[in-house]
Amino acid sequence: MSARTKARKRAMDILFQSDVRGETLATMLAAEARRAANEPAREASWLYAREIVDGIIDNQSEIDEQITTSARDWSLSRMPAVDRALLRIGTWEIVYNDEVPAAVAIDEAVELAKEYSTDDSGAFVHGVLARIARSS
Numbered sequence: 001m002s003a004r005t006k007a008r009k010r011a012m013d014i015l016f017q018s019d020v021r022g023e024t025l026a027t028m029l030a031a032e033a034r035r036a037a038n039e040p041a042r043e044a045s046w047l048y049a050r051e052i053v054d055g056i057i058d059n060q061s062e063i064d065e066q067i068t069t070s071a072r073d074w075s076l077s078r079m080p081a082v083d084r085a086l087l088r089i090g091t092w093e094i095v096y097n098d099e100v101p102a103a104v105a106i107d108e109a110v111e112l113a114k115e116y117s118t119d120d121s122g123a124f125v126h127g128v129l130a131r132i133a134r135s136s
Helices: 003-021 025-037 040-070 081-096 102-116 121-135
Strands: none
Touching: 003 025, 003 040, 003 081, 003 102, 025 040, 040 081, 040 121, 081 102, 081 121, 102 121
């Protein structure tokens, strides 16, 4: 598993925990930063995970608007928390990170959705992110 794949999983965990616990992303990111300080072997994945979460914090209202617009009849609150997290990560990578091709961002989000969310989540995440990529 690549460092970026691990970073996306780590970012998903931070976003999911924030969502489920009702804590701010900044609070969860700070907690993860303290944990990361004791894990120098995982520094490569931590740096990109932090970049993802910081990017989502900086652009959350725009990201959520794009997701809501592209989700067709699905509100953010109706989506499973894991799907919400993955859609935010994928949208940030597609729209705000020029280093990641849209196809890679979509594929990574879909694979995580298949592993950690519902049976239908992979197709749902793919559809929403593909619409966002086409409109970007």
